[in-house]
Amino acid sequence: MQPRDGWLSGGRRCWLGAVEGELPPVPSHLAVHNTHNNQLLLAALTQIRPALDASVARYGAGRVAIVLGTSTSGVDEGDRQRRALI
Numbered sequence: 001m002q003p004r005d006g007w008l009s010g011g012r013r014c015w016l017g018a019v020e021g022e023l024p025p026v027p028s029h030l031a032v033h034n035t036h037n038n039q040l041l042l043a044a045l046t047q048i049r050p051a052l053d054a055s056v057a058r059y060g061a062g063r064v065a066i067v068l069g070t071s072t073s074g075v076d077e078g079d080r081q082r083r084a085l086i
Contacts, residue, residue: 024039024046
């Protein structure tokens, strides 16, 4: 979390989380799904992949799931698009 300016009306500062490093690319066969949010998901998958693989080996792929949720999916991309249109 970092303090950021320019996101709230009236010039107020707010605290936002952001990934500053390089994100993994979305594979070319999934290019239609190439979004920043999906790159974040790939980065998270990389971090938990060993535990995921171990669970699949132990319980089978049909019994293992990853459930994620976000309230800000694509908010940054939407904001850039909105600014481009204005």
